[in-house]
Amino acid sequence: MNIVKAYAAHNSGANLEPLELERRVPTAEDVKIKILYCGVCHSDIHQVRNDWKNSKYPVVPGHEIIGRVTEIGKEVSNLKEGDLVGVGCMVDSCQHCESCEEGLEQYCENGMIATYNGKDKHLGGHTFGGYSEKIVVDKKFVLKVPENIDAKAAAPLLCAGITTYSPLKKWNVKKGDKVGVIGLGGLGHMAVKFAHAMGAHVVMITTSPEKRKDATELGADEVLISKDQDDMKKQKGSFDFLLNTIPVGHNMNPYIALLKRDATMVLVGAIEPLDPIHGGGLIAGRKRIAGSNIGGIEETQEMLGFCGEHNIVSDIEMIDIQNINEAYDRVVKSDVKYRFVIDINSLSEN
Amino acid sequence: MNIVKAYAAHNSGANLEPLELERRVPTAEDVKIKILYCGVCHSDIHQVRNDWKNSKYPVVPGHEIIGRVTEIGKEVSNLKEGDLVGVGCMVDSCQHCESCEEGLEQYCENGMIATYNGKDKHLGGHTFGGYSEKIVVDKKFVLKVPENIDAKAAAPLLCAGITTYSPLKKWNVKKGDKVGVIGLGGLGHMAVKFAHAMGAHVVMITTSPEKRKDATELGADEVLISKDQDDMKKQKGSFDFLLNTIPVGHNMNPYIALLKRDATMVLVGAIEPLDPIHGGGLIAGRKRIAGSNIGGIEETQEMLGFCGEHNIVSDIEMIDIQNINEAYDRVVKSDVKYRFVIDINSLSEN
Incomplete structure (x- = not known):
């Protein structure tokens, strides 16, 4: 025993x-x-x-x-x-x-x-x-x-680490890409660190203006307040990749509008029903939504190596x-x- | 004048x-x-x-x-x-x-x-x-x-032709792929002809059992009646690609379940709000949904050439x-x- x-x-x-x-x-x-x-x-x-x-x-x-x-x-x-x-x-x-x-x-x-x-x-x-x-x-x-x-x-x-690292790698996030991380929590804060270390231009997308300072300290180059309709409009069609860490159902349409043609938003948090998406938002720019679940063992080991190299922790x-x-x-x-x-x-x- | x-x-x-x-x-x-x-x-x-x-x-x-x-x-x-x-x-x-x-x-x-x-x-x-x-x-x-x-x-x-040809090409449908065409109308019947000509194993997915004979004549290798829960369950996780031609809002979750890991369903018909999708259905298999809008001029000319070669018309x-x-x-x-x-x-x- x-x-x-x-x-x-x-x-x-x-x-x-x-x-x-x-x-x-x-x-x-x-x-x-x-x-x-x-x-x-x-x-x-x-x-x-x-x-x-x-x-x-x-x-x-x-x-x-x-x-x-x-x-x-x-x-x-x-x-x-x-x-x-x-x-x-x-x-x-x-x-x-x-x-x-x-x-x-x-x-x-x-x-x-x-x-x-x-x-x-x-x-x-x-x-x-x-x-x-x-x-x-x-x-x-x-x-x-x-x-x-x-x-x-x-x-x-x-x-939290591998869940965000894996899609960033799978969708080939690289230097110069404009990457949005939606939601600043356990997953979101890791995503900002990883995307920053990968050389992307990182935009933290959050409902909370009070998170601006923290997001910047974590490595975000910009903070986009999703409730600000004007700012959301300005950034329409400008993102190469979005990592959506929101852990509950929500309206994805405003985020889909942020994607460039052929770009993808990956969901890692919301294991529940999401609000209705509008087909036109995907069709008009050949845009994509995908899901991603943690990562494999080999990739988790790779991520730990990346963290050792870049001194990344939570x-x-x-x-x-x-x-x-x-x-x-x-x-x-x-x-x-x-x-x-x-x-x-x-x-x-x- | x-x-x-x-x-x-x-x-x-x-x-x-x-x-x-x-x-x-x-x-x-x-x-x-x-x-x-x-x-x-x-x-x-x-x-x-x-x-x-x-x-x-x-x-x-x-x-x-x-x-x-x-x-x-x-x-x-x-x-x-x-x-x-x-x-x-x-x-x-x-x-x-x-x-x-x-x-x-x-x-x-x-x-x-x-x-x-x-x-x-x-x-x-x-x-x-x-x-x-x-x-x-x-x-x-x-x-x-x-x-x-x-x-x-x-x-x-x-x-109807280019709208279905373009995503089949963009997502690289090829010989031996298992491809589902959802909905048998103007778009769907073209998609069956194209996917068949590209060498795919084509499954027509329809709510209407009475369309079985027509679908087969158009080139479908199988017909899957989406209202048949048992048949839908049997084909779960087995499709390399789905082309969704349904022209109105609908529940996509049963179709998402049909996709293999990393496979994509492309929407070409529903330019309107769709029923809520469940995040878990995408996350559990790193699955994807995308949209696609007609095709470019060069690709339309290519499609017409393909039709000439394979004698495909509507x-x-x-x-x-x-x-x-x-x-x-x-x-x-x-x-x-x-x-x-x-x-x-x-x-x-x-």
Whole structure:
């Protein structure tokens, strides 16, 4: 038995509270990790609250995990005890479908295994995430984290980071491109940093004039207030790419109008119904809307390398696990700059 | 003065009736055409009825024009008297913006000039379309029509044809691709013929089981009835490309589910608000929706060449201009296979 301390919600909307759970004994292919830090993603809250109607209780959230390797299976050669590592939104996939073969495990045709609330093929039941002392993960889903970046602030790279990095790369954002990042939250602030580091002319597009200063400090070259009809009109048809991080349904038509001919807006946040789009807005300029979901393991490793090279991490606020419920309330009110990260050491203090 | 007989609507929703209108005296760059045939496009009806709130009366519709050259300006060298020619949805554009330079006049950044209801820079007022005996057009917007295809049935190629050919080419539809054509009307029937000729495995997706036989005769390898939930489920995630020709707002979510990862559905028909799409449907498979508007002049000429080579024309029903109002009622009821074409000779009988 391999019992570890964790925090869990026991039913829809319940406060998170201490729980002891079992982790598997590492197989030959497994890596055991002592968790140091875990980011708080908005989806943690969605799943604790069963917003997507697929939660399994108890829910132990957390898929922005940073820790150190404490044990490796005998078939593990790319990692060793003491390595600084990360685990993101996935802990497994079929590893043989077309998507997996292409390194796109997030689109696994047989369904990737989510870090929590996924199907646990080892112990049965469902998987438990990073709000816990330790985790045991297949070596293929463990990422190496550069030692030169702040480990605490690296946690959100595993979800918010890769979710924004992947579409910027896939749609080939490059020096000189005019890139709009819509929404300044956990995802948006990472997108600004990445697009800036890629050499783009970055425009933060937000409803909130009070975010102007912060956006500029993060690396935005311009700030466009989406409620300002005149400014929106001036920038019509001028964007090479838009990354839409708004986490809820909204009217996309004003953003579609900002795109150049043949340009794309990629959605990464709104996993829910969006307001009606007008077909004419797409047809008139051969414009495109697409979605993008996190990133594959290989690309996540690449992103961590990019972060090491450009010294990119998330802007974070550290909390103890005992303050998680309060933190959730603040996330829902967008009252965090820009990601809470749990100091997992605090779990041992229970 | 250059007075020609035509048919026009004098106000929103009015029946079309005879009108005499002025055509310009050809400039050095112009081509004068005696119109033989003109297709009836659904947008003719939208504009006659002011559905898009931008109609200018009298509306002389018609942008699927086939005729013979009767006169050329002295700077016209690529055409000669007697040539079989076509005119589509555009008669001019700025010819110097980035889109025009790329041969994409339909996306002219200064606004292309529509064949009717566009701004007439020669005579002032607005342009008049192909429901008329003659038309005078800038040489750059006159297409050569292969003599080996049925001239009457070639008329709809100038709008329905290029509107479907262009996205199939732009999204690189090729031998072996599984391509779905959504909706079997004027656009859809052309899309089936083109995709078939390009070597794709073509699936006609329709709400109407009674269209099964016709779709197969047009070249569809399969027919998928979109109301059949089981069949739709079986084909989930299996399409390389979808061409959506539905001319009105509708629920796109069931079609998005049919796309493979990274595949695109292109809208060509619905110039109006669509029902809410679910962000998750795009995000889960990095799927895309795009729009596409007719095609540029160069590509339209290429399409006509393709039609000559593959002997592709539209399936049509000929009418005299005196029956146009009745034909409109039938188009609105989808009671035509698949395009009405007006025998413009009938105009002289008034």
